[in-house]
Amino acid sequence: MNIGDAAKASGVSAKMIRYYEEIGLVPKAARRGSGYRDYGEADVHRLRFIRRARDLGFAVEEIGELLALWSDRTRASSAVKAMALSHVEDLRRKRDEIDGMIATLEGLAACCHGDDRPDCPILEELATETAPVGPPPGPPRFGRPGGRAPQRS
Amino acid sequence: MNIGDAAKASGVSAKMIRYYEEIGLVPKAARRGSGYRDYGEADVHRLRFIRRARDLGFAVEEIGELLALWSDRTRASSAVKAMALSHVEDLRRKRDEIDGMIATLEGLAACCHGDDRPDCPILEELATETAPVGPPPGPPRFGRPGGRAPQRS
DNA sequence: ATAAAGTTTCCCATCATGGGAAGGTCAAGG
């Protein structure tokens, strides 16, 4: 099986397959006489595993751990569960951060009449000298704890 | 004002201030005889604006547009509102994607007894030959439409 | 035999951020 076929079969692009090999996430593929990489069912299986884990938001490094657990027949399921739940915590943090942004922006947008006139509470808020205000009407105030907003696409 | 003071006053690191200057997000700072950059209140004000916008998840390029609107006294507030709401849409998409991951992972984790035994539905799911199954008990099934999970920290 | 499609490696780009080195500048204290 060529890399292209393995890519189609696993849903991982050929580029990424080579990358995963380079960083050691997957073992070095066998080579044919021509130098072409040669893949079997087991490799595709492994790649599919990786792709699924990526879809669930696991970082490549974490996937390495998952793969290790996967190939360890004596693993304790608690170890896997712990990884999963810890990852869920990460995801929740990110989601909450995004929710905070959404709440603030919607609050501001709701205050903005959004017509031809130039005065706009959104810009005013961004330009405020002091601390941010957020949506004036009561509900749950969003408070970013501190530090930079880390990643965003 | 030195760059360090501007950094403290604005909440943008000195590194990033130089970077923003380099990419043209902020105008080239005035220089003193020594070569040191020199900042005034207006510069700090602008940097603070940028930082706030970053905190709301705007990309640097979008912030450039926001700054342009900000400095355009004749802007229509509708333009700003449109940017804000379009960004909210982006954020919502990301959040929903994360929510899907959380739902799937929690469903799997709930099925995993999480003890010493090696059998683990989480790994089984990742290793499944066919399509993912997700949390078996009824509720809203999470369906990722297709394509890669794009960014994750 | 030739053309098309697939593969190889290598380099570059992204996006926002930080680390660190080598060297210049400034302010305070002796």
Place this chain on the structure above:
DNA sequence: CCTTGACCTTCCCATGATGGGAAACTTTAT
């Protein structure tokens, strides 16, 4: 006056996961 430490400058490198593209080679189909 000189030293010391804190600050500044530029330049290069790294991150994480992904893609783009070039130049050269192999395989496959016509």
